[in-house]
Amino acid sequence: MNNPMALDGHNIIVTGAAQGIGEAVSRLIVELGGKAILVDMQADKLEALASDLGAGNADIHVGSVAEPGFVQKMVDQSVAANGAVHGLVNNAGIVRAAMAIKMPIQTWQDVIDVNLSGVFYCLQAVGRHMYERAESGDTAPSSIVNISSDAGRRGTIGQINYGAAKSGVLGLTMSAAREWAAKQVRVNSICFGVVETEMTETIRSDKFRDGVMAQIPMKRFSNPEEVSQPVCFLLSQASSYITGQHLSVNGGYTIGV
Incomplete structure (x- = not known):
């Protein structure tokens, strides 16, 4: 039986690839037969x-996704x-x-620049290539997976910039899905x-661990290797009829229709 999650011949850009989730996703892409553009x-x-x-x-590209010029050059290269980006x-x-009442404007802007505008720059540049190729x-x-967060659905204390950006990612996802379907x-x-x-060291510290864990029905945190699998599912043809969706990977922290 063929592996429905196989990524043979797929060239896939992964931003934030140097560590954590990005690194784990990149490793799994290669294990599944694809090429990771880091x-x-x-x-x-x-x-x-x-x-x-x-x-x-x-392949390696060193730079910031908050710089639209770098992003376009990276995609073009x-x-x-490779002939195509899939x-x-x-x-x-x-x-x-x-x-929120103490957040400096620059602290707000730094997170928006990377976590929201950076997502748009990459989405636009890669989406344009995919659209023209089609x-x-x-x-x-052609598949794009945007990494959002529970913070974008429920809000988050002490990170209004992060919550706003991740909520915005959901809007980008739905709009692009409708435009390009x-x-x-x-x-x-x-x-x-x-x-x-x-990135989650603080929330997993002794000060917050018990309170956070009490809200997770599965009673554990996840690790990068575990969560890389649903990312690659959405990249693969195993999800060929899925678009415009937000998949929660959180141990039941949010449950709904």
């Missing part, structure tokens, strides 16, 4: 990951080097915490709960 600001970590993935299995994982993100008659799969370009989002990464 994007991050941490050159040393990208080089180490690409070396570990093996020759020909990864990826297409030129997938995008919009994963890059930062956290800058402060209560118009030319190319029927190869006729060209078979699929766009979905994943809302993660608490994943064991550097």
